Amino acid sequence: MTSTSTSPSTHPHGRTGSSEPLLSVRDLRVTFQRQGQEPFEAVQGVSFDVHPGQTVGLVGESGCGKSVTSLAIMGLLPARGNRVSGTVSYDGTDLLTLSDQQMRDKRGKDIAMVFQDPLSSLNPVIPIGLQVTEVLERHRGMSRKAATPVARDLLDRVGIPDPDRRLTDYPHQLSGGMRQRALIAIALACQPRLLIADEPTTALDVTIQAQILALLKELVQDTGTALVMITHDLGVVAGLCDEVNVLYGGRIVERGERHELFAQPRHPYTHGLLASIPRLDAPRGQRLTPIPGSVADNLPWTHACAFAPRCSQPIEVCTRVMPELVPHEGRPLRCHNPVEESR
Amino acid sequence: MLRFIIRRLVQMVGVLVVLSLLLFLWLRSLPGGTVSAILGERATPATRAAMEKAFGLDEPVWVQYGKFVGRVLQGDFGPSTSVLPGTDALDIFLQRFPATIELSFFAMLIAVALGIPMGYVAARRRASFLDNASVVFSLVGVAVPVFFLAFLLKYVFAIKLGWLPVSGRQDGSLDATRVTGFFVIDGLLTREFDASVNALKHLVLPAVALASIPFAVIFRITRASVLEVLDEDYIRTAESKGLTNRVIRGRHVLRNAMLPVTTTIGLQIGALLGGAVLTEAVFSWGGIGEALALSFSRRDYPVLQVIILAAAAVYVLVNLLVDIMYAVIDPRVRTR
Numbered sequence: 001m002t003s004t005s006t007s008p009s010t011h012p013h014g015r016t017g018s019s020e021p022l023l024s025v026r027d028l029r030v031t032f033q034r035q036g037q038e039p040f041e042a043v044q045g046v047s048f049d050v051h052p053g054q055t056v057g058l059v060g061e062s063g064c065g066k067s068v069t070s071l072a073i074m075g076l077l078p079a080r081g082n083r084v085s086g087t088v089s090y091d092g093t094d095l096l097t098l099s100d101q102q103m104r105d106k107r108g109k110d111i112a113m114v115f116q117d118p119l120s121s122l123n124p125v126i127p128i129g130l131q132v133t134e135v136l137e138r139h140r141g142m143s144r145k146a147a148t149p150v151a152r153d154l155l156d157r158v159g160i161p162d163p164d165r166r167l168t169d170y171p172h173q174l175s176g177g178m179r180q181r182a183l184i185a186i187a188l189a190c191q192p193r194l195l196i197a198d199e200p201t202t203a204l205d206v207t208i209q210a211q212i213l214a215l216l217k218e219l220v221q222d223t224g225t226a227l228v229m230i231t232h233d234l235g236v237v238a239g240l241c242d243e244v245n246v247l248y249g250g251r252i253v254e255r256g257e258r259h260e261l262f263a264q265p266r267h268p269y270t271h272g273l274l275a276s277i278p279r280l281d282a283p284r285g286q287r288l289t290p291i292p293g294s295v296a297d298n299l300p301w302t303h304a305c306a307f308a309p310r311c312s313q314p315i316e317v318c319t320r321v322m323p324e325l326v327p328h329e330g331r332p333l334r335c336h337n338p339v340e341e342s343r
Numbered sequence: 344m345l346r347f348i349i350r351r352l353v354q355m356v357g358v359l360v361v362l363s364l365l366l367f368l369w370l371r372s373l374p375g376g377t378v379s380a381i382l383g384e385r386a387t388p389a390t391r392a393a394m395e396k397a398f399g400l401d402e403p404v405w406v407q408y409g410k411f412v413g414r415v416l417q418g419d420f421g422p423s424t425s426v427l428p429g430t431d432a433l434d435i436f437l438q439r440f441p442a443t444i445e446l447s448f449f450a451m452l453i454a455v456a457l458g459i460p461m462g463y464v465a466a467r468r469r470a471s472f473l474d475n476a477s478v479v480f481s482l483v484g485v486a487v488p489v490f491f492l493a494f495l496l497k498y499v500f501a502i503k504l505g506w507l508p509v510s511g512r513q514d515g516s517l518d519a520t521r522v523t524g525f526f527v528i529d530g531l532l533t534r535e536f537d538a539s540v541n542a543l544k545h546l547v548l549p550a551v552a553l554a555s556i557p558f559a560v561i562f563r564i565t566r567a568s569v570l571e572v573l574d575e576d577y578i579r580t581a582e583s584k585g586l587t588n589r590v591i592r593g594r595h596v597l598r599n600a601m602l603p604v605t606t607t608i609g610l611q612i613g614a615l616l617g618g619a620v621l622t623e624a625v626f627s628w629g630g631i632g633e634a635l636a637l638s639f640s641r642r643d644y645p646v647l648q649v650i651i652l653a654a655a656a657v658y659v660l661v662n663l664l665v666d667i668m669y670a671v672i673d674p675r676v677r678t679r
């Protein structure tokens with residue numbers, strides 16, 4: 001066993017070590033209800049905290065509810081056809097109880113978001129400059145004229161070369177990496193205390209991915225912004241997150257401080273995810289082991305472990321009883337038969 | 344941009360040349376002909392031959408076309424043969440053109456002013472009663488024949504209720520001063536405001552009838568286009584910035600949604616002439632729609648040629664304007 005200096009708290013703090021969480025999500029549930037279809041619960045009681053300045057990862061395969069969780073926090077789910085319950089308290093206010101107008105006042109100012117596909121996430125017919133200044137105009141009460149130099153500095157800050165010219169450029173005139181930098185500039189324009197990044201690098205090629213991650217890391221460190229990093233790639237989490245939540249089928253199955261989680265994944269799912277990232281120290285020729293099956297094989301959480309059909313070490317109880325998220329050796333785990341060895 | 348416009352204008356000349364040839368050949372291949380239309384089928388061969396010679400119709404088609412092009416380049420489309428024999432075809436056209444433009448303009452104004460807002464609102468309230476009601480309304484708009492609608496409007500609002508004039512563009516008793524031939528504008532220019540109001544009253548029914556199809560098409564395209572844009576990632580980004588509804592609507596949704604609508608409006612303007620022929624007939628409008636129908640049935644080639652070529656020129660020009668508008672809205676087109 002390696003580092004077991006786990007604090008008894010289930011929410012290890014980040015660098016700042018302050019005690020009050022900035023964002024506290026409790027029992028968040030999102031159910032989609034389409035006409036003529038069975039209701040579908042995409043998020044089934046997710047709870048986690050984000051402390052000021054902390055970087056928290058939400059990790060899981062496609063469809064496990066990462067985006068829905070983040071959109072629910074931001075109040076950006078479609079206006080109709082879904083039901084959201086639980087609490088999302090930001091700085092002591094439950095965002096889920098706010099009116100549309102109150103939520104608009106917070107979005108972009110206190111909480112900002114960076115999306116996955118930078119090309120489709122920028123408006124094609126509006127110059128980059130205006131897409132930055134409009135958020136300053138909205139929340140800082142600045143005039144367009146006063147906001148322009150600020151926007152220019154922001155573009156410069158996120159590493160966009162020749163920012164003066166880029167202000168009048170349109171999204172299609174920028175490279176993929178630059179577009180994502182522009183989106184980050186937009187998100188950070190009003191110095192939000194919380195930034196949610198939903199797979200900000202998946203649409204980019206590998207070298208650009210690393211640059212964008214390094215930029216995000218640098219920016220949140222400099223500004224003390226808390227970051228919720230959403231990804232399906234544990235490799236992304238490795239260099240960035242203080243704490244990692246692993247999601248499966250709309251529920252958190254394991255949570256841990258980054259080093260602990262990487263050193264001793266307890267959930268077979270986490271274990272499988274880790275085994276499927278390439279390791280530099282792996283013997284040459286060793287095959288990566290992706291998790292067999294797909295989310296289509298999931299059992300309903302209500303009376304089983306959803307992951308059981310794909311699990312490497314299921315036991316009889318796994319298909320009968322839902323495991324609860326309970327502390328196991330000091331950190332939360334939802335598993336009847338945890339992995340015991342270290343990696 | 345300027346180079347783009349010039350290139351398009353040159354293309355337009357080419358289009359008109361090709362069209363004029365096809366038109367020329369097509370007209371002369373129609374059954375019947377100018378002479379039969381004037382003299383009837385039972386005229387003696389000698390009288391027929393004399394009249395054909397008088398109109399130059401006895402020469403081979405290629406020679407006729409060559410002479411035609413030569414004269415047109417000097418602005419001479421020849422005299423009308425059978426609609427208003429002897430009167431210059433271009434004059435007939437110019438005299439009636441403002442009437443049709445005025446009618447078409449107001450029809451498009453109604454179509455756009457109703458179609459775009461209704462399409463937008465229907466999309467925002469998708470599947471609501473309002474949405475369903477306006478979709479049905481627009482279906483009626485395309486389904487009811489223009490001719491029938493024109494007749495119905497005239498019968499109900501002019502004949503039965505007497506709220507609006509039955510036909511014509513203005514009451515003759517006003518003896519309004521003519522300046523441009525656009526009666527509403529003339530009234531404003533000469534400060535004979537009652538003449539403008541009177542012309543507007545005459546415009547209402549035919550313009551509504553003529554607007555029915557473009558309205559329905561613009562409504563449906565706007566609705567579909569707004570629905571598509573509302574689903575775009577960049578709208579979610581705009582929402583994530585906490586922008587006000589007004590900014591999201593005006594700056595982010597409408598601008599993008601207007602791209603396909605612009606194209607549609609251009610196409611609808613081009614298609615307006617067909618509806619104008621019918622509407623003008625019902626309301627004795629005195630525009631080129633009526634002249635077109637008449638000159639066709641009487642095989643008045645010079646008049647037909649002016650009208651069709653002018654309509655084609657307008658069509659090409661409108662689509663040039665549409666392309667310019669498109670480039671103004673969409674930077675991706677502009678910088679390509």
Ligand SMILES: Nc1ncnc2c1ncn2[C@@H]1O[C@H](COP(=O)(O)OP(=O)(O)OP(=O)(O)O)[C@@H](O)[C@H]1O
Nearest residue numbers: 032040042061062063064065066067068069078232
């Ligand atoms: N608007 C919606 N209506 C109905 N179902 C939805 C809607 N949005 C998402 N879902 C469903 O909710 C589940 C979770 O989706 P979500 O987008 O959160 O996945 P994700 O973890 O972000 O995956 P990915 O890595 O592919 O982005 C999926 O099964 C998805 O089909």
Ligand SMILES: [Mg+2]
Nearest residue numbers: 066067068198
């Ligand atoms: Mg997602």
